[in-house]
Amino acid sequence: MSxxxxxxxxxxxxVDAGTDGFGLFTSKTIVAQRxxxxxxxxxxxxxxxxxxxxxxxSSEDGLNILRHSTAHVLAQAVQNINPxxxxxxxxxxxxxxxxxxxxxxxxxxxxxxxxxxxxxxIIRSGQRFMRRVTNEADAAKELSNEPYKLELIGLKGSExxxxxxxxxxxxxxxxxxxxxxxxxxxxxxxxxxPHLPNTRMIGGAFSLMRSAAAYWRGSEQNKQLQxxxxxxxxxxxxxxxxxxRLEEAAKRDHRRLGAxxxxxxxxxxxGSGLAVFHPKGGMIxxxxxxYSRKRHEESGYDFVYSPHVTKSNLFEISGHLSWYAExxxxxxxxxxxxxENGVVRKQGQDYYLKPMNCPFxxxxxxxxxxxxxxxxLRMFEFxxxxxxxxSGVVHGLTRARGFTQDDAHLFVTPETMESxxxxxxxxxxGLLRDYxxxxxxxxxSTREEGNPKFVGDPAVWDQATSILESVxxxxxxxxxxxxxxxxxxxxxxxxxxxxxxxxTWQMSTIQLxxxxxxxxxxxxxAADGSRQRPVMIHRALFGSxxxxxxxLTEHYAGHFPPWLAPLQVVGIPVADEFNEYLYDVxxxxxxxxxxxxxxxxxxxxxxxIRNHTKDRVxxxxxxxxxxxDNRAVSFRFRDGSQENGVPLEQAIxxxxxxxxxxxxx
RNA sequence: GCCGACUUGGCGCAAUUGGUAGCGCACCGCUCUUGUAAAGCGGGGGUUGUGGGUUCGAGUCCCAUAGUCGGCUCCA
Numbered sequence: 001m002s003x004x005x006x007x008x009x010x011x012x013x014x015v016d017a018g019t020d021g022f023g024l025f026t027s028k029t030i031v032a033q034r035x036x037x038x039x040x041x042x043x044x045x046x047x048x049x050x051x052x053x054x055x056x057x058s059s060e061d062g063l064n065i066l067r068h069s070t071a072h073v074l075a076q077a078v079q080n081i082n083p084x085x086x087x088x089x090x091x092x093x094x095x096x097x098x099x100x101x102x103x104x105x106x107x108x109x110x111x112x113x114x115x116x117x118x119x120x121x122i123i124r125s126g127q128r129f130m131r132r133v134t135n136e137a138d139a140a141k142e143l144s145n146e147p148y149k150l151e152l153i154g155l156k157g158s159e160x161x162x163x164x165x166x167x168x169x170x171x172x173x174x175x176x177x178x179x180x181x182x183x184x185x186x187x188x189x190x191x192x193x194p195h196l197p198n199t200r201m202i203g204g205a206f207s208l209m210r211s212a213a214a215y216w217r218g219s220e221q222n223k224q225l226q227x228x229x230x231x232x233x234x235x236x237x238x239x240x241x242x243x244x245r246l247e248e249a250a251k252r253d254h255r256r257l258g259a260x261x262x263x264x265x266x267x268x269x270x271g272s273g274l275a276v277f278h279p280k281g282g283m284i285x286x287x288x289x290x291y292s293r294k295r296h297e298e299s300g301y302d303f304v305y306s307p308h309v310t311k312s313n314l315f316e317i318s319g320h321l322s323w324y325a326e327x328x329x330x331x332x333x334x335x336x337x338x339x340e341n342g343v344v345r346k347q348g349q350d351y352y353l354k355p356m357n358c359p360f361x362x363x364x365x366x367x368x369x370x371x372x373x374x375x376x377l378r379m380f381e382f383x384x385x386x387x388x389x390x391s392g393v394v395h396g397l398t399r400a401r402g403f404t405q406d407d408a409h410l411f412v413t414p415e416t417m418e419s420x421x422x423x424x425x426x427x428x429x430g431l432l433r434d435y436x437x438x439x440x441x442x443x444x445s446t447r448e449e450g451n452p453k454f455v456g457d458p459a460v461w462d463q464a465t466s467i468l469e470s471v472x473x474x475x476x477x478x479x480x481x482x483x484x485x486x487x488x489x490x491x492x493x494x495x496x497x498x499x500x501x502x503x504t505w506q507m508s509t510i511q512l513x514x515x516x517x518x519x520x521x522x523x524x525x526a527a528d529g530s531r532q533r534p535v536m537i538h539r540a541l542f543g544s545x546x547x548x549x550x551x552l553t554e555h556y557a558g559h560f561p562p563w564l565a566p567l568q569v570v571g572i573p574v575a576d577e578f579n580e581y582l583y584d585v586x587x588x589x590x591x592x593x594x595x596x597x598x599x600x601x602x603x604x605x606x607x608x609i610r611n612h613t614k615d616r617v618x619x620x621x622x623x624x625x626x627x628x629d630n631r632a633v634s635f636r637f638r639d640g641s642q643e644n645g646v647p648l649e650q651a652i653x654x655x656x657x658x659x660x661x662x663x664x665x
Numbered sequence: 666g667c668c669g670a671c672u673u674g675g676c677g678c679a680a681u682u683g684g685u686a687g688c689g690c691a692c693c694g695c696u697c698u699u700g701u702a703a704a705g706c707g708g709g710g711g712u713u714g715u716g717g718g719u720u721c722g723a724g725u726c727c728c729a730u731a732g733u734c735g736g737c738u739c740c741a
Contacts, residue, residue: 106668106669106670107669108669108670109670210735210736211668211669211735211736212668212669212735212736212737213667213668213669213737214668214736214737215667215737215738218737218738219738220667220737220738220739224667224668224737225668225737226668226669227736227737229735229736255733255734266732266733268714268731268732268733271731271732272731272732318741319741320741323741324740324741326666327739327741355741358741387741389739389740390666390667390738390739390740391666391732392666392667392668392736392738392739393666393739393740394733395734399740487741488741489741511741538741574698574699574700575699575700577699578699602697603698603703603704604697604698604703604704605698605699605700605701606700606701606704607702607703608701609702610701610702610703611702611703614702620701622700622701624700625700626699627700634700634701636701640701640702642701644700644701
């Protein structure tokens with residue numbers, strides 16, 4: 001008889017005692033149930049008053065369960081092949097999962113192949129995932145061979161981090177993998193769950209992607225384990241689509257496009273992480289910089305310049321040498337000179353390549369007495385900085401060792417701080433939109449209680465943080481908190497932008513700083529004649545020009561809009577005879593500031609079209625007899641579409657308009 | 666910095682168990698060339714990232730170093 005009243009997907013129903021998720025949900029795509037907000041296996045037996053929802057495999061929770069179960073199968077496969085392997089953790093992640101193992105030999109690509117085979121066998125065998133509640137003492141006994149799991153048991157309830165998939169805040173549980181034929185437990189793992197009912201539901205849409213080392217529990221102090229990354233999807237079509245997205249991202253990789261389109265390179269002779277821009281990349285960069293300068297000038301910024309090297313003293317005052325010395329290039333040591341008696345005649349001196357521009361701008365502020373009438377003072381510089389990034393992190397233009405920041409420092413009075421921040425945020429968003437990015441959210445990076453990295457008075461931090469938060473909230477954009485992510489001297493807002501294929505990039509940062517003004521003892525004279533300390537706002541819109549260049553390259557997949565394209569128009573004659581006509585057309589365009597050339601090489605027209613399409617020239621103007629006779633040209637665009645016989649005046653108008661409007665074509 | 670993989674003409678690749686470097690594109694020359702993604706023929710170019718070592722002999726094996734790639738850690 002029906003004696004339990006529960007709610008299923010919002011509908012009240014009465015069910016028999018002992019009813020579980022298998023009884024409530026018949027759809028094969030329901031893989032788990034959410035009971036009173038908590039995820040449970042389908043095997044969970046409902047209780048009076050439970051509010052239950054089915055979890056679809058294609059939902060975010062469903063995918064996580066699928067991937068986590070696949071991770072378990074991976075771990076079982078690893079231990080089947082190598083019983084000596086010790087288990088780390090194996091959580092689901094975006095698009096997939098990983099599992100860490102302590103093994104003697106790192107996994108090879110061949111190992112991954114044989115692991116996939118073993119996983120397929122396990123999946124086909126249809127093992128059931130059976131939840132079993134245990135306690136610390138029993139679990140410790142069962143897992144006595146698994147030192148890392150033992151460590152997690154000891155951590156239960158305290159700071160968990162990535163271990164959260166193994167042990168939750170509630171009961172300690174183990175999942176047994178039970179062979180359906182023999183009823184025997186063939187493998188088990190400490191796990192919070194939930195899981196798919198059985199391995200067969202994983203299906204065939206999974207793949208092991210790569211292996212790599214990873215520190216146990218994410219700390220450099222710990223041993224490195226061998227991590228295997230995999231991906232898993234409800235269907236093979238979704239797996240294929242995912243692989244397709246990865247290929248698309250690889251095709252857009254700015255490092256690859258940089259070489260293909262002859263934009264920039266990293267000559268080995270110069271050193272890791274140090275780029276040179278070739279003429280085409282240089283043109284794009286110049287346009288970016290010119291436009292940025294124009295916008296800064298319009299917005300009341302002053303332009304300043306500072307040298308690339310400085311005596312160590314400057315970064316001692318700023319505090320960078322005590323906090324970030326290992327991130328700076330080692331000093332150029334100017335030797336001291338001694339006379340014949342060994343007495344110092346000239347003191348030695350250390351010079352550093354600058355890793356930041358702020359102290360230089362501060363010195364400009366200090367070069368004279370400042371009045372409240374001078375503020376806000378906004379100093380802008382394309383400042384090239386050098387940071388000795390660790391060898392393993394250098395990555396094309398997005399993580400280089402030498403790069404140029406579009407850096408500005410605003411010196412403001414406490415009263416104008418909030419309005420200046422609002423202006424800066426609007427300025428940033430407007431400029432980013434001009435570069436074709438228009439999907440943003442904000443991140444508020446704050447200090448972490450008790451972390452000695454953060455300097456200064458906590459009360460001041462709180463004040464700064466609340467001002468930033470208020471400005472960010474008023475922008476109307478989504479605000480995501482980032483506790484502990486602040487700079488050592490103050491909190492910051494960063495603008496995150498989504499690119500054409502949905503990836504997010506941290507772009508601009510706006511940081512408040514109460515610390516450096518104090519260290520450098522900055523002052524201005526207030527209206528009442530008193531000496532006051534200004535507040536500094538650090539901000540960079542592109543972050544670094546190189547990085548922004550890389551992001552734009554990937555955003556546009558190399559198809560830069562006309563205003564940025566290094567070559568905007570190329571004339572392609574149908575035959576040599578029409579070169580002259582196209583030269584005339586090109587002259588007109590060039591006189592209006594268009595970057596144009598005529599391809600008068602020996603190649604055939606078809607070959608020229610192919611070459612310039614691959615080069616991503618936005619406008620190809622083709623001309624033959626018909627066009628010349630009618631004073632017209634034929635457009636061909638990068639996507640292969642074309643428009644013939646466009647009157648010359650109209651064609652020129654159109655090209656100029658496209659450049660002027662910064663639109664994409 | 667740590668773990669692993671990789672490095673052959675400008676670029677992309679090839680070279681049996683170690684036996685003395687090839688191909689395509691690009692480049693140069695010549696001939697040809699009127700309608701939307703590769704004309705034909707010929708030519709030049711590499712002491713295989715660098716430095717050591719093993720060997721009669723090394724692109725192939727070993728060591729070191731630089732650089733690149735994938736992760737981890739880091740990112741003022």
